[in-house]
Amino acid sequence: MSPDSPRLPVAPLPVVAVRHPSVRVTKPSRSEDDDRASLPLQVLVALLAAVAITTFAIVEADGLFQGRHAAILAGQGIAIALGGWALRRRSRRWAVPPMASPLLVLLGLLPLAWEPIRRQFLGGGLPFELLTMRVLRNVILGLALLSPWRRFHSLTISLSLFLVLFSALHGSDIALRFLVGLFALGAVAWLVASHWTDVEQRLRTQQTRTRPRWGVVAAVGFAVLGILLLSGGSSPVRSSLAGFLSSSGGTGRHDRFSRDGVGDGDQLVAGSERIQSFAPIDDAPFVSDHEPSLYDVFDDTYEEEVKRPREQDRAVGLPPELAAKLKSHLQSRVEKANREFSTQRRPASTEQAAATARSIASDALFHVAGRVPLHLRLQPYDLFDGVTWYPQEEARTSPPLQITTLSGEPWLALADRSEVRTYLGPAESHAIKVVRLDANVIPAPLHTHGIHIGQVDRADMYCPGPDGLIRLDRKKLPSLVPIHLASRTVAADRIGSELSCYSVVGPVFRNIPAAAEPEAIAALAEAWTKGIPRGWSQVARIQDRLKTEYRLDPAARPSEDALSPVHDFLFHSRCGPDYQFATAAALLLRSLGYSTRLVSGFYANPAHYDADARHTPVLAEDAHVWAEVNVAGGDWLTVEAAPGYEVLAPPPSLWQQAQAAASRVAGVAVRNAVPLAAVALLLVGAFWNRQGLADRLDTLRWRLAPRRDAAAHLLATLHLIERRGARTGFARPTGATASRWLIENLSRRAPEISAELRLLQRGIDEAVYCRGGLGPVSDELREASGRVARTLSQSWFRGQSGPRPRPTSPTGPHRTTEVL
Numbered sequence: 011m012s013p014d015s016p017r018l019p020v021a022p023l024p025v026v027a028v029r030h031p032s033v034r035v036t037k038p039s040r041s042e043d044d045d046r047a048s049l050p051l052q053v054l055v056a057l058l059a060a061v062a063i064t065t066f067a068i069v070e071a072d073g074l075f076q077g078r079h080a081a082i083l084a085g086q087g088i089a090i091a092l093g094g095w096a097l098r099r100r101s102r103r104w105a106v107p108p109m110a111s112p113l114l115v116l117l118g119l120l121p122l123a124w125e126p127i128r129r130q131f132l133g134g135g136l137p138f139e140l141l142t143m144r145v146l147r148n149v150i151l152g153l154a155l156l157s158p159w160r161r162f163h164s165l166t167i168s169l170s171l172f173l174v175l176f177s178a179l180h181g182s183d184i185a186l187r188f189l190v191g192l193f194a195l196g197a198v199a200w201l202v203a204s205h206w207t208d209v210e211q212r213l214r215t216q217q218t219r220t221r222p223r224w225g226v227v228a229a230v231g232f233a234v235l236g237i238l239l240l241s242g243g244s245s246p247v248r249s250s251l252a253g254f255l256s257s258s259g260g261t262g263r264h265d266r267f268s269r270d271g272v273g274d275g276d277q278l279v280a281g282s283e284r285i286q287s288f289a290p291i292d293d294a295p296f297v298s299d300h301e302p303s304l305y306d307v308f309d310d311t312y313e314e315e316v317k318r319p320r321e322q323d324r325a326v327g328l329p330p331e332l333a334a335k336l337k338s339h340l341q342s343r344v345e346k347a348n349r350e351f352s353t354q355r356r357p358a359s360t361e362q363a364a365a366t367a368r369s370i371a372s373d374a375l376f377h378v379a380g381r382v383p384l385h386l387r388l389q390p391y392d393l394f395d396g397v398t399w400y401p402q403e404e405a406r407t408s409p410p411l412q413i414t415t416l417s418g419e420p421w422l423a424l425a426d427r428s429e430v431r432t433y434l435g436p437a438e439s440h441a442i443k444v445v446r447l448d449a450n451v452i453p454a455p456l457h458t459h460g461i462h463i464g465q466v467d468r469a470d471m472y473c474p475g476p477d478g479l480i481r482l483d484r485k486k487l488p489s490l491v492p493i494h495l496a497s498r499t500v501a502a503d504r505i506g507s508e509l510s511c512y513s514v515v516g517p518v519f520r521n522i523p524a525a526a527e528p529e530a531i532a533a534l535a536e537a538w539t540k541g542i543p544r545g546w547s548q549v550a551r552i553q554d555r556l557k558t559e560y561r562l563d564p565a566a567r568p569s570e571d572a573l574s575p576v577h578d579f580l581f582h583s584r585c586g587p588d589y590q591f592a593t594a595a596a597l598l599l600r601s602l603g604y605s606t607r608l609v610s611g612f613y614a615n616p617a618h619y620d621a622d623a624r625h626t627p628v629l630a631e632d633a634h635v636w637a638e639v640n641v642a643g644g645d646w647l648t649v650e651a652a653p654g655y656e657v658l659a660p661p662p663s664l665w666q667q668a669q670a671a672a673s674r675v676a677g678v679a680v681r682n683a684v685p686l687a688a689v690a691l692l693l694v695g696a697f698w699n700r701q702g703l704a705d706r707l708d709t710l711r712w713r714l715a716p717r718r719d720a721a722a723h724l725l726a727t728l729h730l731i732e733r734r735g736a737r738t739g740f741a742r743p744t745g746a747t748a749s750r751w752l753i754e755n756l757s758r759r760a761p762e763i764s765a766e767l768r769l770l771q772r773g774i775d776e777a778v779y780c781r782g783g784l785g786p787v788s789d790e791l792r793e794a795s796g797r798v799a800r801t802l803s804q805s806w807f808r809g810q811s812g813p814r815p816r817p818t819s820p821t822g823p824h825r826t827t828e829v830l
Contacts, residue, residue, distance in 0.1 A: 045160050046101050051203055052157045055166055056090050058196045059154035062170035065177035065189045066147050070140060073183065086151060093155040101158040110156060117148040139180075146173055160207075167200060374627035375447045375612070379492075380440035382626045383656050384614040385636060385648055386453035390477055391608040392518050394593070396525030396574045399608045401476070408474040413467055416460075420467035421496070422480065426459035428498055431645065435499040435660030442495065443625075444487045451481045452493055453612060455658070456638075456648060460496035463488075478646070499660045500647055505546040519605035519640065522597055526574040532601035534580065539602065549639055549649060552598050556651040560594075561585040588652040589635035595651035596637040605640035606649070613655060701737045705804040708733055712799065720784035720791055721777030727795040728774060731756075731802050738807040748774050756802065759810060763801050766794040 047055070063086060071079050097107065121144035129135040136144070146169060153166040174193050178186055378384060391399035414423045428434045434457060442453060452461060452475075461472070461480055475481035487493070522528035538555050539548045563585040568575035576597060579590040589608075596606040613634035619626045637649040650657050662670065679686055696703060712730045717723045728748055735741050742751045752771045757764040773791065777784055 045105065047158055047160045047163065048207065049098075051160070051163070051200070051207065052094065052098065054196060054200050054203065055157045055163050056094055056154045058193060058200065059150050059157075059166055059170050060087055060090060061189055061193045061196065062150060062173040062177075063147055065174050065181070065186055065193075066143055068183050068186055068189075069177045069181040070144075075183075090151070090154045094157055097155060098158040106161075107156055107159065110162075114149055114152045117152045118145045120148060121145050139176075143173060143176055160204075163200070163204065167197060171197065374445055374629055375632075376442050376444040376453070376628050377623075377625045378440060378442055378614040378628060379625045381438065381658060381661070382614045382616045382619060384440065384455055384626075384658055385609075385634070385650070386442070386455060386612045386614065386628070387479060387609050388449065388451050388453055388476075388611040389609070390638070391610070394521070394523060394526075394597075394608070396523040396576075399593070402607060404476055405474065411469045411472050411474070411480075413469045419462055419464075422461040422469070422472050424459045424461070424480070426498075427457075427645065428459075433501050433504040435501050438497050438499055438658075440495045440497065441492045443492050444489055446489065448486050450484055450486050451475045451479055452487065452495075454479060454495050455497045456646060457500070458495055458497040460494075462494040462496075463491060499658050501660050502546060502550070502657075505641075505647070519607055520600050520603070522600050523574070526577050526597060528597075528601060530577070530581065531597050535598040535601045538598075544602075546647075548602060549599060549604070549647075552595055553649060553651045556591055556595060557653045559584070560591065560653075562588065562591070562653045564588075566590075588655070591652040592635045592637045592649075595649050599637070599639055599649070607638050607640075607646075608635060609638050610635045701804065704737065705734060709799070718786050720773065720787045723787045723791065723795065724770060724773045724777055724784075727770065727799060728752075730799060734802065734804045735807050738804060738810075740807045740810055760801055760806070763798055766798050769794050770798060 064083060067079055067083050068075060100107070121141060125136065125141055150166065150169050150173060153162050153169065156162045157166065170193070174190055178190050378386075390402045392402040393400040412423050413420050415421070428437075437459075438455075440455070454461070456478065458478070458480075463471075471483055473481050473483050482488075522531060535552065539551050542548050542551055560579075561584065564587045566583060566586045568578040568583065568586070572578040575586075576590060576593045579586045580594050592608055596608055599606045611634060612628050612632050614626045614628055615632055616626065618629070618632075634652075634655070636655070637651065638646040639649050641647055648657050708730055712726055715726065717726060732742055742748075742755075749771045752767050752774075757767045760767070769791070773784065
């Protein structure tokens with residue numbers, strides 16, 4: 011459009027205000043008529059509330075939707091319809107319904123007041139999550155009655171959405187899918203209808219300067235980051251925030267009215283046939299089946315032991331008193347069901363290994379609920395002849411076992427030394443659920459001080475087992491019956507020098523057979539611990555050297571001509587199964603004067619943790635062997651020398667969790683130092699030149715965006731100039747019109763493009779108020795806007811200084827129009 015082109019005479023134009031980035035367009039408060047909803051909008055909100063209430067009714071029925079549920083739903087629907095009709099007539103006189111908030115609170119409290127009466131006198135009850143959702147349902151019901159007023163619509167839809175999401179998460183009925191889809195369509199329709207109602211009733215806009223919302227966004231971001239850090243500990247169970255929302259992991263509290271959860275509720279039904287397909291419950295029948303014993307698992311995992319010739323057998327290099335002890339062991343082999351553990355085993359073929367992997371990957375021997383990793387002990391060994399470990403003899407006399415009642419449940423009370431052992435951590439709670447394991451010894455961690463089996467309140471059901479363990483007075487553990495264990499972990503940093511090298515447990519725990527060449531083992535142990543004071547520091551050094559300098563290989567076997575497999579492992583092959591690491595750690599510590607023993611059992615591996623079921627399955631491949639060292643006072647501590655295995659530590663504090671998170675971040679940064687440094691330099695450079703980069707992006711978008719209409723092109727050019735001025739501190743003042751800003755401010759400072767600026771000013775005014783439009787972009791307009799964009803660059807704005815004229819604020823009864 012040329013400056014000389016004829017223009018139609020127009021009436022005086024009202025003031026034009028272009029929206030500023032820091033200006034928010036607000037509306038004055040609605041009048042009484044504005045807050046009154048239209049009839050279609052009221053009906054839509056009431057229907058959405060009814061759909062949400064219906065979805066919850068389906069979940070509450072729990073697959074048994076009967077006539078009474080339909081009658082209750084019908085009554086609620088009639089109440090919404092009649093109440094909405096009556097209140098709509100009142101809405102002509104009531105700007106705000108009287109007593110609305112107190113009535114909504116009263117409706118919400120009704121389920122909470124009724125539940126204790128129901129549980130006390132009617133014998134029924136609801137789980138906590140359904141009870142809270144009943145409160146929400148009643149509030150939605152009250153809000154649906156208030157649907158004639160628009161001020162309640164947003165809250166009604168929000169709460170209804172939450173109730174629908176809860177129902178979709180907890181229900182599996184096919185009707186829920188249809189209702190959820192129907193609610194989604196209705197919610198979209200409500201959003202559209204509510205928006206256009208606002209547009210139609212919008213009055214004069216007011217401009218108010220607002221603060222940027224980056225502070226709110228940053229606060230929310232830090233809160234989310236804090237929650238993630240708190241929930242990300244060493245235990246996979248912490249992947250759910252306990253009790254934060256329904257289905258988030260629970261609080262660990264027992265509720266006899268619950269329908270499902272992490273624990274075992276009383277409403278689960280015990281099976282009588284094929285109960286392996288049922289959930290583990292406390293009152294399930296004790297069933298028998300063909301289940302593998304611990305030693306069957308060892309033979310499957312490590313292969314069968316090698317039968318050594320008689321002339322090379324077990325009595326090599328043993329003192330007379332230990333030789334007599336060995337003879338006693340050999341005489342009771344039949345009675346003890348071949349419970350020795352040999353370190354000399356046959357190599358497994360490839361086909362056998364593949365078949366074993368396929369067989370053990372399908373079924374778990376038992377499940378563990380609680381924090382992992384966890385060492386579950388089944389059999390300790392004390393005597394070693396260079397090849398084979400022999401089980402530790404059980405005590406012939408022991409204190410009588412006692413049952414105590416805690417929170418109404420019977421617990422077998424065992425010794426708890428936490429008051430005199432400073433290195434013992436807080437009490438830990440675990441539960442094991444045996445599926446198929448032929449053993450009557452309860453797998454338990456060290457320092458177990460309580461055992462609970464549901465409804466077992468007789469002490470004669472329990473018998474003392476191997477040292478520190480308890481067995482049931484029956485052939486095998488009951489299948490699918492939870493066995494709850496209370497134990498304590500060990501804080502290694504608080505052990506200090508309490509390790510005793512002159513323990514009262516006897517010389518058998520410090521004997522090293524001659525076949526293992528004790529001189530070489532002692533020299534190696536002294537070299538590894540040179541300069542380290544006695545105590546746990548030496549034990550930790552032995553563990554670390556074995557973990558870092560030796561390789562775990564379950565298939566590795568010593569040479570057939572080796573008199574002692576552990577000597578071959580330490581000085582020649584330097585690789586082997588876990589039992590070779592355990593044997594080497596036990597003998598190395600014995601050479602330093604410590605009392606040690608070998609322990610076999612299972613390792614609850616955190617890699618097998620099932621986040622959905624909230625438990626860790628223990629497979630046959632999790633059979634494990636480790637060592638234990640004696641502490642002053644007769645206690646034992648776990649010595650885990652095999653790579654890839656960890657010992658459960660006490661629950662970390664918040665500070666320790668923060669340190670662990672920082673350590674993980676630092677580790678990732680160190681491993682990826684070069685790419686992270688490059689990214690950091692790029693980010694610093696981008697931040698330093700952020701204004702220039704933003705201007706280049708704006709200019710590129712202005713040039714490439716397809717705009718055929720002259721009005722759109724003019725407004726885009728104005729927006730580009732405004733953003734440049736705002737970034738350099740030369741922003742258009744609040745309330746200043748585009749015409750006044752272009753002519754009075756920019757044209758006076760850039761006289762070389764005054765004609766182009768006047769052309770843009772006239773074009774913008776006509777684009778806003780000319781109903782017919784300006785037509786396509788002419789070459790003259792494109793050239794003028796390009797010259798303005800090149801001249802009023804960001805560097806030009808940055809070079810402007812001095813006082814800036816303050817344009818007068820628009821006054822008068824004109825309506826303010828939003829351009830951008």
